[in-house]
Amino acid sequence: MKQLQEKIMQEGKVLSDQVLKVDSFLNHQIDPPLMKAVGEEFAERFKEDGITKILSIESSGIAPAMMTGLVLGVPAIFARKRKSLTMSDHLFTADVHSFTKNETNEISVSKDFLKKGDKILVIDDFLANGQAVLGLLDIVEQAEAELVGVGIVIEKGFQPGGTMIREKGIRVESLAILESLEDGKVEFREEGTSL
Amino acid sequence: MKQLQEKIMQEGKVLSDQVLKVDSFLNHQIDPPLMKAVGEEFAERFKEDGITKILSIESSGIAPAMMTGLVLGVPAIFARKRKSLTMSDHLFTADVHSFTKNETNEISVSKDFLKKGDKILVIDDFLANGQAVLGLLDIVEQAEAELVGVGIVIEKGFQPGGTMIREKGIRVESLAILESLEDGKVEFREEGTSL
Numbered sequence: 001m002k003q004l005q006e007k008i009m010q011e012g013k014v015l016s017d018q019v020l021k022v023d024s025f026l027n028h029q030i031d032p033p034l035m036k037a038v039g040e041e042f043a044e045r046f047k048e049d050g051i052t053k054i055l056s057i058e059s060s061g062i063a064p065a066m067m068t069g070l071v072l073g074v075p076a077i078f079a080r081k082r083k084s085l086t087m088s089d090h091l092f093t094a095d096v097h098s099f100t101k102n103e104t105n106e107i108s109v110s111k112d113f114l115k116k117g118d119k120i121l122v123i124d125d126f127l128a129n130g131q132a133v134l135g136l137l138d139i140v141e142q143a144e145a146e147l148v149g150v151g152i153v154i155e156k157g158f159q160p161g162g163t164m165i166r167e168k169g170i171r172v173e174s175l176a177i178l179e180s181l182e183d184g185k186v187e188f189r190e191e192g193t194s195l
Numbered sequence: 196m197k198q199l200q201e202k203i204m205q206e207g208k209v210l211s212d213q214v215l216k217v218d219s220f221l222n223h224q225i226d227p228p229l230m231k232a233v234g235e236e237f238a239e240r241f242k243e244d245g246i247t248k249i250l251s252i253e254s255s256g257i258a259p260a261m262m263t264g265l266v267l268g269v270p271a272i273f274a275r276k277r278k279s280l281t282m283s284d285h286l287f288t289a290d291v292h293s294f295t296k297n298e299t300n301e302i303s304v305s306k307d308f309l310k311k312g313d314k315i316l317v318i319d320d321f322l323a324n325g326q327a328v329l330g331l332l333d334i335v336e337q338a339e340a341e342l343v344g345v346g347i348v349i350e351k352g353f354q355p356g357g358t359m360i361r362e363k364g365i366r367v368e369s370l371a372i373l374e375s376l377e378d379g380k381v382e383f384r385e386e387g388t389s390l
Contacts, residue, residue, distance in 0.1 A: 029308045032265035058254035070227035113224045
């Protein structure tokens with residue numbers, strides 16, 4: 001997605017070979033028109049698939065998930081990273097390990113909002129080691145819902161998550177794939193390049 | 196806001212005299228068209244005020260904040276509830292106590308995104324005791340930005356936050372004000388009722 005790649009080139013900060021900071025438009029400050037375009041792009045790619053729900057995870061997945069849901073005309077659910085007092089044991093849960101933070105969080109989704117027969121599009125901001133997506137897939141499975149695919153705003157192509165998820169036969173649509181962050185420079189994988 | 200009140204009546208669950216659960220459209224599952232309408236309503240109420248940034252807080256503030264930013268044509272920032280590894284000490288921070296969870300979190304906003312001269316609209320999902328809004332106001336003050344007002348999706352009129360914030364001379368626009376949740380029933384404060 002050209003508009004997203006341009007934004008990454010303009011505002012993304014390469015902190016190391018592994019870390020791209022996109023706090024100015026995705027992870028802390030949000031650029032609403034860009035998120036609208038991201039939602040339209042995901043909706044275009046999955047419009048023939050009969051999606052009934054978007055499933056994402058707090059916090060940075062919420063903006064792209066909601067915008068996709070708006071265009072597709074379906075609700076967007078965000079998994080919680082820990083239980084809140086107004087949620088009961090009526091939950092699907094999964095453990096998600098963050099290599100960046102070196103901690104494991106429980107994520108949870110109310111059983112009220114994911115049902116057998118739902119056709120789910122999972123959306124997240126980043127795909128790196130794929131642990132968050134695996135947790136969401138686990139929850140989709142527990143709900144006996146159908147996973148249609150995964151939409152990622154920025155995939156770190158040099159980390160193993162994308163390959164791991166695709167090798168399960170799951171369709172992954174990433175709007176920008178980082179090939180490398182070496183020497184402080186962002187290089188994108190060309191669209192259409194085999195993965 | 197009539198559409199929001201109707202949604203609360205249809206889907207809100209009164210868990211006690213103090214707690215209304217709106218997980219089906221605001222706090223866990225999001226209803227995108229309703230959030231769009233909420234954003235349009237906030238934008239309408241503050242359209243003459245020269246807002247330059249929306250400031251909100253993760254996670255449930257993100258959806259209404261982004262939609263308001265989309266209509267007003269300005270970015271939406273969400274304060275983080277704890278520091279992440281990709282954020283440095285280049286932060287404005289404030290402590291926010293949650294009476295519901297009986298815990299205090301530090302919230303933070305990068306100094307990159309709030310500047311002197313910014314005209315800030317603070318948006319949040321709920322206003323109860325007002326602690327989250329106070330934390331956000333503290334951060335606006337640290338940034339020497341100008342607070343234009345506060346937009347709240349659902350205000351618990353029977354808790355002290357709304358009165359406390361208004362008594363500081365701050366404009367608070369709540370799209371639905373709960374007068375009472377007694378006897379398991381939602382009662383709204385009539386619009387135009389003096390507060």
